[in-house]
Amino acid sequence: MAAPSDDQLGFAPDDDAPIGYMKRTRDYYAAIGYTTPYRWAHYTSAPFQPLAKPLSDARVALITTAAPFDPAKGDQGPGAKYNGGAKFYAVYDGDTSQPHDVRISHIAYDRVHTSARDSGTWFPLAQLKRLEQEGRIGSLGPRFFGAPTNRSHRVTIDTDAPEILARCRADGVDAAVLVPNCPVCHQTVSLVARHLEANGISTVVMGCAKDIAEHAAVPRLLFSDFPLGNSAGKPHDVASQALTLELALRVLESAVGPQTTVQSPLRWSEDHSWKRDYSNADALSPEELTRLRREFDAQKEIAKGLRERVA
DSSP states (O other): OOOOHHHHHHHOTTTTTOOOOHHHHHHHHHHOOSOOOOOOOOOSSSOOOOOOOGGGGGEEEEEOOEEEOOOGSSSSTTTOOOGGGOOOOOOOEEEESOOOEEETTTSSOOOOHHHHHHGGTTTTTTHHHHHHHTTTTEOOSSSSOOOOOOSOOOIIIIHHHHHHHHHHTTTTTTTEEEOOOOOOHHHHOOOOOOOOTTTEEEEEEEEHHHHHHHHOOOEEEOOOOTTTTTTTOOOHHHHHHHHHHHHHHHHHHHOOOEEEEOOOOOOOOOGGGGGTTOGGGGGHHHHHHHHHHHHHHHHHHHHHHHHHHHO
């Protein structure tokens, strides 16, 4: 008698699993000619700060890796190519009582399967303000904070994370929701979350790159198996965005110890083929790899100039 098929058993396809972004990006950069592999931040334990008060009494900060729109910095619109000129290299903040146009053209989100037309998928300010009005959270911090997407672990740990901590303390923050977009963004906010947690502020990361956040031993993670750029929910789907934030807050409230990961039950679509596309060097021709190396080198020079001006 033949063994039952996967379909009969109800199994999902083997490749319908979270993308391994560390391996995917390492292979991609090797394919375009970078021979020294990037070392991702790795910890085997995490700091942990239980919520010191009920969430309905707590002040919550929003931390983002999105950049303020600046019309002088080139195309930052929906579907824009990677724009190194729109990067920022110092922590910034914004008044949460005001609307903000923050965008993700400066980072490597999934440009094939999402268009970056709805900022609600990466910047849940409106959802947090709603929850403040409803009493789900005690208050929203008066400022949100922008965390630079820095490939340098040392700069993030020694400069950016302490700066964000200082601003959170100045605002009387009890907890923080951190929302990354690209692979390096996930590492950045994981390191920031660790620093905040070690200094008495509870955190939860809303992310799509599970392997990177867990490799860095983030204290709490709400994982959404969506294309990068959609950590806060599906585009033009307010119910999805509301549920994703609510799930993150439940992780913030209920985690009993560090390195707690909860996966959202939401699926991007029933077609999982999008998981094969992101930075997949095996799917690219030699000509495409050469072009991508040329484009990446050009963007590196732009970013280098920006860093030097900040320094």
